[in-house]
Amino acid sequence: MNAPFRYRKLGYAALTVTDLERSLHFYRDLLGLDLVERSDDTAYLRCSRDHHNLVLQQGRVAGLKRIGWELENPAEADKAFEHFQRRGLEPQRVPQAEARALKQGPSFRVREPHCGLEFDFYGSTTVLARPYVSTVAKIARMGHVVIGTTDFAGTYRSLRQDFGFAESDFVEDRFSFMRCFPNPYHHTFAIGASDANHLHHINFMVSDIDDVGRAWHRMTKAGVKIAFGIGRHPPSGSVFLYFYDPDGMTVEYSFGMEEFPEVGAREPRMLEPVPESLDTWGAVPDAAFGKTGVIEGAVP
Numbered sequence: 001m002n003a004p005f006r007y008r009k010l011g012y013a014a015l016t017v018t019d020l021e022r023s024l025h026f027y028r029d030l031l032g033l034d035l036v037e038r039s040d041d042t043a044y045l046r047c048s049r050d051h052h053n054l055v056l057q058q059g060r061v062a063g064l065k066r067i068g069w070e071l072e073n074p075a076e077a078d079k080a081f082e083h084f085q086r087r088g089l090e091p092q093r094v095p096q097a098e099a100r101a102l103k104q105g106p107s108f109r110v111r112e113p114h115c116g117l118e119f120d121f122y123g124s125t126t127v128l129a130r131p132y133v134s135t136v137a138k139i140a141r142m143g144h145v146v147i148g149t150t151d152f153a154g155t156y157r158s159l160r161q162d163f164g165f166a167e168s169d170f171v172e173d174r175f176s177f178m179r180c181f182p183n184p185y186h187h188t189f190a191i192g193a194s195d196a197n198h199l200h201h202i203n204f205m206v207s208d209i210d211d212v213g214r215a216w217h218r219m220t221k222a223g224v225k226i227a228f229g230i231g232r233h234p235p236s237g238s239v240f241l242y243f244y245d246p247d248g249m250t251v252e253y254s255f256g257m258e259e260f261p262e263v264g265a266r267e268p269r270m271l272e273p274v275p276e277s278l279d280t281w282g283a284v285p286d287a288a289f290g291k292t293g294v295i296e297g298a299v300p
């Protein structure tokens with residue numbers, strides 16, 4: 001099924017953190033993002049020329065606030081707005097002042113009704129003249145966000161049919177790797193069946209395998225607990241390392257990912273529901289891996 005509108009990429013993730021200063025140190029100094037702008041309660045960080053790829057907002061409960069999707073152009077954003085209206089998902093225009101603060105063009109929001117996650121859609125964003133300069137790791141881009149949902153079937157159906165995501169690989173009735181068509185990357189979003197609606201992890205792709213190895217030592221030295229890895233994901237072929245942010249939310253670095261052509265892409269493959277589907281090297285995830293972080297606005 002072709003998507004009803006064309007995505008460009010995963011634009012940003014907005015996280016609520018309980019101690020902005022502490023999280024800022026982690027995401028800027030240990031993870032390697034560039035702080036673009038901040039106020040008392042909000043910080044905008046980036047790993048590209050975009051104004052931001054991660055928004056940190058001070059709050060009481062740590063979690064995933066929202067995900068922003070950049071569409072190919074403003075006409076696609078108009079098309080998407082009408083599409084969501086037709087599907088009865090009641091898209092809401094983002095007030096101009098807020099869209100301006102986010103340095104986005106006209107934007108709207110839609111809540112996926114099963115997992116409760118809010119998505120931001122926009123057809124243009126502000127690009128900074130000053131390039132992103134890597135510090136501790138050569139971050140290539142914000143890679144993906146993964147969530148757990150209590151209604152896997154409902155969320156899956158809605159993401160495929162209403163949000164237009166293409167599927168790359170899956171574990172039957174339990175997990176789906178999705179790409180925001182026609183963006184080529186194996187997955188920019190993924191969902192897993194869970195007993196709560198929650199953030200599983202956010203990912204940053206690095207452009208050198210040494211970045212993954214170095215991160216293990218850097219994080220360990222800084223007292224950051226490793227959640228899973230180093231390992232290699234069989235579905236995407238990525239070499240990965242997961243660790244915890246100061247609130248215990250899981251963050252991933254990974255290197256390498258399959259890319260799909262817009263036309264003639266291979267069919268999604270079914271993965272076996274065994275640990276080897278997660279890692280080919282035998283790493284065992286920590287007990288709290290992918291567990292911390294509410295989805296704001298969702299039933300927990």
Ligand SMILES: [Fe+2]
Binds near residue numbers: 146201203252
């Ligand atoms: Fe991941």
